[in-house]
Amino acid sequence: MYNTAATSMTMLSEHELLAKAMDFDASAITELYDRYESKVYSYIYRRTGEPALAEDLTAQVFLKMLEAIRAGNAWHSSFSGWLFRIAHNMVIDYYRRRDRHSQVSIDDAPPLPEPGQNPVSSTQRKLDAEELRSAIYRLTEEQAQVVSLRFLEGYSINEVAEMMDKTEGAIKALQYRAVATLRQMLPVEIWQG
Structure with a gap:
């Protein structure tokens, strides 16, 4: 039952x-x-x-x-939108604390590739992902949130507008500026997959 x-x-x-x-x-x-x-x-x-x-x-x-x-x-x-704002603020707070107390630990070393994986391509994918994450981090808070919600989480423009309490036009403008900024920051190879 x-x-x-x-x-x-x-x-x-x-x-x-x-x-x-x-x-x-x-x-x-x-x-x-x-x-x-x-x-x-x-x-x-x-x-x-x-x-x-x-x-x-x-x-x-x-x-x-x-x-x-x-x-x-x-x-x-x-x-x-309120819940994702809390999540966004948690991430920002984490990075602020981490940057203040940055230390390198052996535990932070990247893992070795799985057997059978090409270490070069595996490492390149990780570097590309890290470069993208770093570039997104340099966007404005609103642009980063739009990129994350639209492209990484798969929400529609309408859903993102509701979450962020903005108009659809404002979300489209933020998305356009964010993508244009990312294109300037990232090498062509990342955009070509």
Whole structure:
């Protein structure tokens, strides 16, 4: 037999679910976590490239969500936009702290390629990904968020506009400027795959 309370939560609209979460309904909060955890994790992972770090920061995002619900200081318009803003701020805070205390550890050494993989192409892919991640990090916060949500997470212009509480035209302009900037920063080889 399955849990009918949990099943009924999955049928609720986001607006209804958020209203229940604001009333401290544990099932509603669990459903919010289930709906957004993988998206938030993926967003953070794409910005950091480290699975364990992405897991830690994702957990912190949802703790912040719970604290905001408890304090009554939650979102004002778009819940998903608010949640991704928390995730974005967590990533920025992580890099600020890391840059202040930068030390090289043997644990940070890149892993060896898997047997049977071409070490040169494997290393080149990792370097290209790191170069892209570094270039995205140099974009404005809004441009970086649009690039991550549009191209790495696969959201539509309309969805990104809702998440970021902006018009579709503003998102298109941010995307255009971000791509133009990335084209200037990155070598042609990355764009050709």
